[in-house]
Amino acid sequence: MEKTTKSLPNSGQWVVKRIRQISELSKREIARRAQTTPAALVEYESGRRSPSLSSLYRIADACDLEVQITFRRKNPALNREVCGERLAQVLHLADALPKRPAAAQSAKAQYVS
Secondary structure (H helix, E strand, C coil), X not given: CCCCCCCCCCCHHHHHHHHHHHHCCCHHHHHHHHCCCHHHHHHHHHCCCCCCHHXXXXXXXXXXXXXXXXXXXXXXXXXXXXXXXXXXXXXXXXXXXXXXXXXXXXXXXXXXX
């Protein structure tokens, strides 16, 4: 199992290091392909400098990787109206299920007791 830096999961430091690990390329080769310097990669990975978004895209592209950024709400608020509509849909589906005959339900109850 690979070790990853858990203390900074969303930082440029972690991202640049992870890109390099995945690509299995040297810093020198990545720097050449990304049109930057090996020293810049060292500074990014050490956390002394933060890469710009365009630098991250260039570094990932140099390693034949794609960057995808997703934004999500940290704590999504529950919308009572939406929750009520979903509950109504579930209850409607439950009502549409075939009903068990009363005899089958009572027979099952005898075995459970």
